[in-house]
Amino acid sequence: MKHDIQPLHAASANDLPYTFKQLDTAMEAAGLDALVATSKHNVRYLLGGYQFLFFSAMDAIGQSRYLPAFVYLRGEGDKTAYFANKMEAQEHQVAPFWVPEFRPDHWGSVDVMQAAADYLQKCGVASGRIGFESAFMPKDGYDALATALPQATIVDASMVLTRLRMIKSKPELDLLREATARISQSMQATILAAGEGSSKHEIIEQLRQEETKRGMAFEYCLLTLGDSHNRAGSDQTWNKGEVLSIDSGGNLHGYIGDICRMGVLGEPDSELVDLLAEVEAVQQAAFAKIAPGKTGAEMIAAGEAELRRGPNAAHNDFFAHGMGLISHEAPFLMTNHPVAYEGSDADMPFQPGLVLSVETTMHHPNRGFIKLEDTVIVTEDGYELFGADNRDWIVRSVD
Template sequence: MNIAAGTSREGSAPFDHAKLDRLMDEAGIDVLVATSKHNVQYLLGGYKFIFFSAMDAIGHSRYLPVLIYEKGRPEHAAYIGNRMEGGEHHNNPFWTPTVETASWGSVDAATLAAGHLRKIGRQGARIGIEPAFLPSDAHHVLAQALGNERLVDATGTLERLRAIKTPQELDLLRQASELITDAMLAVFSGQRAGASKREIVEALRREETNRGLQFEYCLITIGASHNRAVSPQTWNKGEVLSLDSGGNFHGYIGDLCRMGVMGEPDQELKDLLAEIDAVQQAAFWHCRPGALGGDMIAHAEAVLKASSVAAYTDFFAHGMGLISHEVPFLMTNHPVAYEGVDADRPLEPGMVLSVETTMLHPTRGFIKLEDTVAITEDGHELFGKRGRGWNVGG
């Protein structure tokens, strides 16, 4: 499935290469050497080798896909893959003019990458790498071949490239969110009193998988506990249940949290969830083109501060897409360790946010809503917006 252009044609870059050229120029990068599975997938137009979808290790080394792109010269692009990917290329040719499916591990892949850079005459160029996704042995090969001073960090360049989602990407994120919502609603209604956390998470895994999602995780709480780990704890009458789950649909992340209760919710529970939703709605109000991400954060936090539950409630928002935290980065070290470098930048159509408000209530337990919001030309759209109230179990 091609995420950027709708079709995958040999020799035609499936992403906005003019935008990438501009970003590389701004960063002083001559050639990109992408090695993360998510960025390689993006640059290949949606392709991901299924054999290594859920693992990396092989023998003494690891799978290391490499996409090489020279600024302004897509005809010099190359894809370096595993030996088993020759069949994939035969069936659906990769767009890159050069394809090397001859590596088994990270050193093989880096050696082939260095050879391609020599072939196109870019040994002295500034090479953009992904330090967090380049094993030390592969880094050593590139540094020996090219000179360590030539290797620069291209993480931000690739993040900016992916910031604005195409209609095809938005549709994948929408479907991921809707399918997770469907799965959660099925689990809430299908579980009976006495079901354990372990049984509930397994039921959610089956529901997501049967809908075509790759199940990634479920953080679950029951009753007054704030512990979100799987355990033998059971869901009993009058207790709340939170399901915070991530599922992957053709590489794109769905990540939502919905609440259930075994039996009808009492008035206190209705009031508590309403407090959380008020904060969420305050954030949604600022989810529109031109609004500053920091203003959205400030408005939601102001509503939260005035709430009667502020002492044990927290608000958080972050960008999402191929990975669960990406551009726009709106908050600093809250709770994930990165800088909120986009707080003072306007939101743009095509950006996608995860907006979440979490309450650690001292007696009723863990209560949370997490929503996926896409910025549109005239406002925003919620993906998977059903089930935001109390879902009755049993």
């Protein structure tokens, strides 16, 4: 199978999905003099698409862990530094990093942070306000940074980076569009390859293979069969007339596609047709409120109003969140529903390039778990629905 979409790779600062001016403005608003990013997703973003393959699926090595560090000084892009693993020197030989200071001299979290601290001292910000990612900094690394910079004020800057990533560039949107399309194709192929007696374990493994052969990194599959609402893998099997919900995230060069589609073994009866139509009506009501200048609060109100009009309102749930390099990134639209964060962006006007995941779930007491989840971007004049195919019942004929 041909895979013609390429990963992002910034050969220079001009190729980044953000600008230094945007980063400087965000840091100034947060009162930051310097930034030390250490999460793999933010380092990837700040570097312009690069992630070291050796540690793409793990962090631990020897008695420590891989901890890449991207160091940026506000207003001084020419001093940007990347502190990397020793093996990344070979990556630089193949495709040189754009950062002015590339330091591939490290193996663990402590030596990386000591080197980053030495560099900040050299650049004259040893007593400034330094931002870091509190959820992605191991204690020994933080202790090394704080000990080496006793006069610095070290503060969490996670939201600075989250906000920076919120509006996607065209290359990022292209990757998200393609990721969603490949997941949709993988889901259809998986449902049609399954049949009566197929177990959840077997169906999940089939999806993993389908996503992998389409160039995706398989992330997860949440699957239900029949009248069960349990989405964990098991030996439960698919039987004639039963529904199948398949919810999966697949990673394409760092960007996550996340949708849910519905299958049925044999032609759906009239009740199933009506139930999925009820879910779809909620989705469409929400889509109608996605456009520049509209807000998440307006979209949510429209979706929930349509949900309440349905005959199964007591069993239905509506949710929306941001998507990109991670699941549930900004904008944050709903509070503690179901992930524990504040819906702080509900009243923020939508802007072109914003990516949303919109999902409606029916927990029907007799027919099971019926759900549609879609990836939607805000465009200049409205919205674009990614992976718009296969949103009706995907019918697996009975042999």
